[in-house]
Amino acid sequence: MEEGPYRILGVSKDATDSEIKRNYRRLARQYHPDRNPNDIAAEDRFKSIQTAYEKIGDSNARQEYDQKKRMDEMFQGNRGNSFGGGFGGFDLGDMFSQFRGRGQQTSQNKSNINHQEHSIKGSDIESGLDVSLEQAINGADIKFSHRRFKTCEKCSGSSFGTSKSCSDCGGKGVMTKSSTITIKVPKNAKHGQLLRLKKMGHEHPQGKPGDLIITLRLDAEEGRRWENGRIVQEVPVQITTLFLGGKVKIITPLGKKVQIDVPAGTKIGDRRGLKGHGHAGGQLDIEYVLSEIIEINDEQREILEHLRKVGL
Template sequence: MEDLYSLLGVSRNASQEEIKRAYRRLAREYHPDLNRGDREAEARFKDIARAYEVLSDPQRRRRYDLYGDADISPAAERGFADFTSPFGDIFDLFFGRGRRDREWAPRRGSDLTWRLTLTLEEAFFGTERVIEVPRHRECGSCSGSGLEAGYDLDLCPACGGEGRITSTKRTAFGTFTSTSTCRRCGGRGGINTHPCPACGGEGTLFEAERIELKVPAGVDDGDRLRVPGKGEAGSGGGAPGDLYVVMEIEPHPYFERRGEDLYGRIMVSVAEAVLGTELEVELLDGKEKLKVPPGTQPGHVFVIRNKGMPMLRGGRRGDLYLELMVEIPEKPSHEEKRIFKELARLQSRNGNDRKCLVPREADGA
């Protein structure tokens, strides 16, 4: 077996960068696309690629230096995509954009994620939205084949239509046979010489697609809505992925949502807190009458059952919690001052029994 270093024309102590440069130069020189029908160049190209595969990986290079074990098979069996990844630009150049990541087995397209911002009201009532999602979809002109109408693939000259290439290597440890995906055709067994004019042979088109969404009532921040088949297009006849719409609920000026429950605050005057009052509170879905009994303390929480957010499944609703705040006039009028002074006189306690600290058990409940 020819020495891997001499295959690339570098010395045994060449740096990784030198190895990479040598490989790129030779790969361009011997590439089958530039040497059509030249069997020698083709064999040479394969040898160069194998030498680079081992020497570009520091661990495998070290093992090769120590034992002469080229260890071709594991990485080769990982296939075309893995093999090309460290030097994708060369394969971009030779095989065209997008081809290098494709193996010719049906592969499902990847899922897409889309963030959808909703107001609390929209989350409450549910809504319909139209979004425009840029995605790869199957080309309608060629139904994803990438071929111009009336044409078929040409037989791949590298693998003879097999889609796989079997190679045998003799090493210090014995003979290794490895089968790898054909790099020329990506395992497809054929070459597309008449690409579809609509998609340029890709089989997919990248476009923004209008997608109508029905957002159900009760969705919460982070909830995901699945739209089947609206992810990226599959390859090799594989199904498209799904689109996941992730809900983001905007903060509301008056209500905070915790699970299915809503929390808000209401404000009354000192007099209303003392004498009691009836309020009309504007909720997300209409008005709600609320009785504030005389003597209600600041911080008191009114719980209104079944007035929170609707639940996604089942017709029940969460609860509404309203905390009472008492407005203290910052700039009382003359008349108010007079009345408060009167009140102060009425409520005055002589210095001795004045107690401003509140016993802890009096709080809470």
């Protein structure tokens, strides 16, 4: 099976656009051909990183990719009854086929008519919205644009499902239009929180519009990521501090400077929870990573060589 772009870029599906960009830059540097001359594996990796980034590196491209992925999953093995009219990688027939089925049932089963009519509805649209930690804490109004089917203005949707022709929508009853709305992010919003915007999904020529379902994605910022609703912050520690213990200073997501006591014998990947320092007063998990050593001087080299001699 094909490895998905999220996996290739080492991010979760609910990562913010900025996190995707940061990871892409890091990986592209790491696997760049200039840094890995004559390494075919690195070259392949570099290429797949580029391709993955083309799919989800730009927020519009990502929205389209996610949408297509969802449609593919939803209509797997059910592509026979579409009637054309491509939009964003999937087609209109897919959108309405389920509703047409129910519509036919309605005319055959009059006792159920009210119940059935309620189910004729445009599809919901799912999308993500990136929010900074500050916006999430204080609440914010954020402009959001998305494309959706809107009822054709010329025929008011009356041409759908009939032999009537309409020069604007070609008998689909809807047209693809862009909608820009303001989304109210509530105070103390959480990563992964869903907001349902009624009737802002796809319109249906003969039914009610679907909803727009927004997943809030909070940008944890450089060196941090979300895990199970908590922020994990990487704390770079020097190798000597790992062995001997010591102190490191960190800046928390809330912007506070905190000094951490690192016990002797700490390992890379060890974690600690700091209560009250996470998003919206929750727990912040810190994870020790090795601080990057760019260059060592002669004295340090000499000492390292001595350490090797004595078996470290």
